[in-house]
Amino acid sequence: MIRTPIALVPYIALATVIFIAVLWQAGDQLTSREVTSGTPDVGGPFALTDQTGAQRSDADFRGRYMLIYFGYTYCPDVCPLSLGVMNDALDKMGPKGKAVTPIFITVDPARDTPAVLKTYVAAFGKNWIGLTGNAKAIETVTKEYKVYYKRQPLKDGGYAMDHSSTIYLMGPDGRFVTHYDESIGPDALAEDLKKRI
Secondary structure, X not given: OOOOOHHHHHHXXXXXXXXXXXXXXXXXXXXXXXXXXXXXXXXXXXXXXXOOOOEEEHHHHOOOEEEEEEEXXXXXXXXXXXXXXXXHHHHHOHHHXXXXXXXXXXXXXXXXXXXXXXXXXXXXXXXXEEEEOOHHHHHHXXXXXXXXXXXXXXXXXXXXXXXOOEEEEEOOOXXXXXXEEOOOOHHHHHHHHHHHO
16 A cells, blocks of 8 residues: 655645636636637518608518618718718719619608608618608518617707617618618728628
8 A cells, every 4th residue: 555645645635625716717617618600691581661661671672782770860960871881882882882782761750751751861862772661560560670760859840760770781672781880980880781692
């Protein structure tokens, strides 16, 4: 029988504790590691009314890319800036820009009628599509795209709409490709779109 010298016992105990701690930490890392892959579940079918009063669905845009923004025509700053960035980016893309349909979907259907949208989107370009619908249809499409919006009363008796500000790129098959933050500029947006289209 081999006897361990008493002087080595504390070192052996310390080494055992360290070994157990290392195994414990490695086990925690293995069990807490989250692996994700695939495409986010963003987008889906919609049935809305365009600025001419025609009924439009997501299927109408198959074979084309859709660059979609949700907002409202009474928005004082973020919406017109974002739509301006989208429009400038498509202009900078040259012929490739023609493969993309820019779409503005309102989160304020009570005020954004087809006639209001017609004037509004025309200010950004002739290729723009403005979409509205009843409150239920807007609720459905905003859920599909994970859009936040909420009516906020103003002191003068009117209201504004709080809303998320994201630009969505959907592929020719109607599936989500990517999204862009509101802070992106037209040059960066055009560059990324050119790579993807």
